[in-house]
Amino acid sequence: MLRLQKLTKTYRTGDQALKEIDLEVGKGQVLALIGPSGAGKSTLIRCVNRLVQPTSGAVWLEDTDLTKLGSGALRRARREMGMIFQEYALVERLTVMENVLSGRLGYVGFWRSFLRWYPQSDIDEAFRLLDRVGLLHMADKRADELSGGQRQRVGICRALIQDPKLLLVDEPTASLDPKTSRQIMRLITELCRERRLAAIINIHDVALAQMFVPRVVGLRFGEIVYDGLPTGLTPEKLTDIYGEEDWEATIKKVEDEDEVEVEAAE
Amino acid sequence: MSHRELEDMLGKGWRKPPFVSNPKLRWSLILGFVAYLVAAFMTIEVDWGRVYVGLDRGWAFILAFTSPDFTSRASDIWDGLLESIVMTVAASVVGILISIPIGLGAARNIAPLPIYLVCRGIVAVSRALQEIIVAILLVAIFGFGPLAGFLTLSFATIGFLSKLLAEDIEAMDKVQAEAIKASGARWLQWINYGVQPQVMPRLVGLSMYRIDINFRESAILGLVGAGGIGATLNTAFDRYEYDTAAAILILIIGIVMSLEYLSGIIRAKVQ
């Protein structure tokens, strides 16, 4: 469904963030993108919806090459791709409800959105989504009154109300505590399953990725160095991705912790 | 959350919660404001015929900017400008020097209460009086000429700078100052080592900003006879010599721009 062909991004400073990336994501497939900081994870997902302009290569979303689109067509294409951000990126001075409804901006005209006159179906959907993530009672709170985990759930609602085919998730748990991180990851993967959404999740926490995601792609210096099952992430592979480190202990410890966590949750 | 709540909310409209939640208060605020606007517009008498005639003159003035006349009144412009600059420099120096002790005195955390009240009083008086009004009174007392302008600008500088300096001192980091005090420093040493380093960059920045303001103000003091370029400008307008007026305005804008540029450089240096 999403296919990257020789996607390359060279910044004006001369740093080559992505080197001819080829990647395919099938319908409903959730994929975790791991790698050290600066490996190009953020650049990759921003190149997909062109918040960052790729230097060369193609991004095929179904039958359209996103890199060739003009601004109007790009906006229509962006509606198909929901994005979830690292620092939530909610508009802090707007209410939760406005933040969720802002996901519909691509579908409503300027004046309707300016006057907050959204179609009833959008409003119902916003209520349903807020209910699904357990924030219905917060609908009229201002976004900056929420805790980190709550904000990220609002961010998820905003992405889902777009009715996307693909979710682009940029470090969803980077500023959250471990417990909330797991809840958020679980929520994202559950929602993807419910709605048969494909997703690319940037994540630096290998353990979290292994716990929730069926396919892991490792990125290093703008190149794909691993693509496969989470169970295939052996210490050697991790060394390929992140460089030398004593992985044995890390993996083991994290896995043990997971068992406990899962048992406790159930 | 309970599904009952969701069921209740589905199908209902949603409006953004209003900024003022009390509807009576909200509507009376809106209505009051609209009523005020209507009343204000009704009482402004605009002679549209006169405005229409004036449009030509306005256009002539805008055109004058393309061909400003620096030469035919060169000596008047030069004298006025020099006087403005002289007043600005002298008043800024004196004003800054006086406002430092007053600023220290007006900071509650380093001055005793009686001194604090006196200094705050001076600041309040200086800030409440418009420069131009002070200039009128000083011209009445000291006669026409740049002395009145110089005194006006110095007085205004004191109010501006002392207040901001005092606020800065009150907001400074107490721990650093306490550390100096703990070393057994005298009051002046304490000010010099504990307070001055913290507020110096901002004092320099504010002083530069005030020099900028003083120059701009010095351009109008001439209107009431307190010296500077204002008198020349006023004459130019009275005689409808738009090209000369345009030349003066361009000079003022140019000097203000270069002062701003200069203060940007100096502020970057001291920080």
Place this chain on the structure above:
Amino acid sequence: MPVLEKENAQTWRRRTTGENLFRWFGWLIGVAIFVVCWQRISEATTWFFVWDAPRIAGDIWTRATPPRWEYITQLGRPIWDTLNIATLGTLIAICLAVPVAFMAARNTTPSVLFIRPVALLVIVSSRSINSLIWALLLIAIIGPGVFAGVIAIAIRSIGFCAKLLYEAIEEIDHTQVEAISATGASRWQVMAYGIVPQILPAFAGIAVFRWDINIRESTVLGLVGAGGIGLQLSASLNVLAWPQVSLILLVILAAVMISEWVSAKVRGAII
């Protein structure tokens, strides 16, 4: 660098000898400039009047007290006009300042090369020139009256508001804007949802702050004929009616204090 070897002992100095010399030289030049400026002011001053000043000041004081209280009945309309000049001028200014600010801010300007410099020029021109000068100019163009005052205040305030506003726009959190763009929002929607909510508090603060300043400025616009209470002040000064002058000054003082209080309250409520 500051630790010097001297007679086999290390001594510590804050600056090297060269730096010290340079600093002293700088101070010397500064003092010399100030002395020259002072001399010019002194030359242009009739010192006889200055020595006489205390007597004149006392004389004015005895004439001006007590203020002519019954004159206040004639000040109602001028005060209303003053309020209108400030309020309407501020409203017009903020309407015009918003587009200018968006064109001047680096992250929202349509073109960094062409439109931004124009917007910056508008800002600096409007800011450099005092509202009294704008009033003089407008009176020459559209004739004296409240209308000229409103426009003068508006023109002077555009630069001020636009400058503070575009600085606020440049400081917004970019990820929020990115998030709105990622939903497929159009350019205007990104502005309405991503940028405007972030700058709204700054915007309201700037507007109220400028309104407060404009009340002060509009009290003196009448001196050049642009309406408001300054007209009465100027008329009273011309006939040397000092008891009226003192009453008008008291009224202006009260107006300034009230507006400062209102503006502080409103800003406190918004932020």
